[in-house]
Amino acid sequence: MVTNVTSFGRSGLYDWVVQRISAVVLGVYFIALFAYLLLNPDLDYQQWHALFSTTWVRIASLMALLSICAHAWVGLWTISTDYLTTYLIGPKATVLRLLFQAGSVALMFIYLVWGIQILWGM
Amino acid sequence: MLVSLYRYNPEVDAKPSMQDYELELPAGKDLMVLDVLELLKRKDPSISYRRSCREGVCGSDGMNINGTNGLACITPVSTVVKNGKLILRPLPGLPVVRDLVVDMTVFYTQFEKIEPYLINDKPVPAIERLQSPEEREKLDGLYECILCACCSTNCPSFWWNPDKFVGPAGLLQAYRFLADSRDTATDARLADLEDPFSVFRCRGIMNCVAVCPKGLNPTRAIGHIRSMLLQRAS
Numbered sequence: 353m354v355t356n357v358t359s360f361g362r363s364g365l366y367d368w369v370v371q372r373i374s375a376v377v378l379g380v381y382f383i384a385l386f387a388y389l390l391l392n393p394d395l396d397y398q399q400w401h402a403l404f405s406t407t408w409v410r411i412a413s414l415m416a417l418l419s420i421c422a423h424a425w426v427g428l429w430t431i432s433t434d435y436l437t438t439y440l441i442g443p444k445a446t447v448l449r450l451l452f453q454a455g456s457v458a459l460m461f462i463y464l465v466w467g468i469q470i471l472w473g474m
Numbered sequence: 475m476l477v478s479l480y481r482y483n484p485e486v487d488a489k490p491s492m493q494d495y496e497l498e499l500p501a502g503k504d505l506m507v508l509d510v511l512e513l514l515k516r517k518d519p520s521i522s523y524r525r526s527c528r529e530g531v532c533g534s535d536g537m538n539i540n541g542t543n544g545l546a547c548i549t550p551v552s553t554v555v556k557n558g559k560l561i562l563r564p565l566p567g568l569p570v571v572r573d574l575v576v577d578m579t580v581f582y583t584q585f586e587k588i589e590p591y592l593i594n595d596k597p598v599p600a601i602e603r604l605q606s607p608e609e610r611e612k613l614d615g616l617y618e619c620i621l622c623a624c625c626s627t628n629c630p631s632f633w634w635n636p637d638k639f640v641g642p643a644g645l646l647q648a649y650r651f652l653a654d655s656r657d658t659a660t661d662a663r664l665a666d667l668e669d670p671f672s673v674f675r676c677r678g679i680m681n682c683v684a685v686c687p688k689g690l691n692p693t694r695a696i697g698h699i700r701s702m703l704l705q706r707a708s
Contacts, residue, residue, distance in 0.1 A: 354638045354671040364674030365703045433670075434634040 356433070358453055360426050371426045374419035381416040410471050417467045421460045428456045475499055475555065477514060479521065480563040482570050490570065492561075499551070507539055507546040510560065511574075523574040530687060533622030537574050538563040543624040543685040565627035567636065580636040581623050581643070588640060588648040588666075593659035609655040616650035616695060618688050619643060625682035625692055631675040639675035640667075642682035642692030648673075649695035652702060664699075664706050673699055 360367045388403070389395065403409055435441075436449035475497050482490035495514055499505060505513075508528055515521050523546070524534040530548035537546055540554045540561050551560065568576035594603065626632045626641035640648065648667065651657050667673045673696060682692040 354669045356670050359670040362670075363668055364670035364672070365668050365700075365707055367670055368674050368700065369704070430675075434631070437634065439637065440634065 358450070359429055359433075360422065367426045367429075370422050374423040377415055377419040378423065381412055381419075384412075404471070413471050414468065417464060417471075421464050424460060425456065429453060432456075475510075475551075476559045477510060478559060478561045479514070479573070480570075481521075481573055483520075483572050484570070504550045504552045507537075507544075507549045507551060507554065507560070507562070508535055510551060511546060511562070522572045531620060533620035536565055536622035536624045536627075536687075538566060543628045545622060545624070545687045548687060565623055567627045567633040568623070576623075576627075578623060581621075581626055581641070584626075584636070584640045584644040585621065585647065587672075588644050588651070589659070589663070590647045590651065592651065592654065592657055593662075594656055595658050603656045605655055612653045612655075613650060615690055616646060616653065619646055619650075619690060620688060622687060624685045624687060628681045628685045629676075630679070630681070631677060635671060635675055638671035640672050642676070642696070645673060645676070645699060646690060646692040646695045649699050652699065660702075661706070664703055667699060668703055668707075673703070 356362065360370060392399065404413070432449050432452045436445050436452060438445045441448070477495045477497050478492050479495060480490060481487070481493045495517065497510065497513060497517075499510075506528075508525055511521070511523055511525075515523075523537070525547065526532040526534045528535075528547045530545050533545070535546040536543060539546065539549055540556060540559075542554070543565060544554075546562075554560065562574060564570050564574045564576045568578060568581065571577050621643060623643060625646075626643045629642055631639050632641040648663065652660055652663055657663075676693070676696045678693055678696075680693045683690075683694075686692070
């Protein structure tokens with residue numbers, strides 16, 4: 353058993369499930385959005401604005417936004433624990449890794465709040 | 475044929491280097507890579523490598539042959555040589571003891587971690603613990619592993635975290651005991667594998683499957699372990 357306190361759910365299984373579910377949400381959301389763009393080749397701003405004014409599109413978009421954040425956290429955490437390790441780059445790795453992880457979380461939090469503001473502020 | 479060999483003796487050399495040997499192969503025969511090494515060792519006795527059974531059973535002579543991990547003793551030269559050149563390097567990702575000999579300690583430590591033996595807390599029967607043919611069949615494709623380390627040393631996740639990620643060879647054996655009807659420690663075994671590294675560092679790229687000299691499929695076994703973990707937790 354390897355202990356780690358910085359992963360998303362502190363369990364590999366939990367992170368793995370989160371990543372798969374968020375991937376499905378993102379897949380469905382973007383395929384639907386892409387289909388909408390294909391079906392409406394003469395899309396103008398008014399129509400696009402109206403689409404994002406409907407509650408269900410906002411809910412779906414918020415779900416996609418939360419999914420991106422969770423998915424990205426698991427992914428970036430994995431990258432940081434693959435390449436920023438004591439094993440690979442020496443003792444300075446722990447500080448670098450924690451800084452990278454803190455930076456990633458801060459960025460995702462900013463994007464999340466900003467995204468909600470855009471979705472519900474229009 | 476030109477043989478380019480990785481040479482490194484930590485006691486003498488400052489860093490590893492590749493040494494080229496020109497070798498005349500006997501006509502009309504397709505030698506194995508191990509035969510080539512034996513011929514070279516006659517020319518230069520300082521060349522070091524591990525070998526024992528010379529028929530793909532002991533798993534001693536795992537090495538990187540023209541960029542691909544494999545057992546030298548069962549790899550015909552004709553299948554790997556490109557442009558008349560044979561390039562031999564040690565298994566990647568493990569510390570080199572000398573030339574093609576690597577230190578397999580981290581590999582064995584991971585193997586030890588998964589408790590690769592039958593655990594059964596029930597009283598020992600008079601003769602033996604029986605299995606139905608169907609139960610026994612579940613172990614096919616798992617028990618044949620010879621621990622040559624070709625798979626684990628071909629796995630980037632194992633390269634980056636050899637101290638935390640069990641690796642394909644260890645996980646294949648972990649599943650071998652999870653799938654065994656005679657083993658009663660399934661729950662404890664699964665609990666030990668649930669963390670973010672032991673199993674879940676596997677990204678399913680199947681490098682292990684591509685090189686296994688015994689044709690085994692660690693990625694599939696890892697998939698089964700994930701399903702068991704999911705079932706246990708939901």
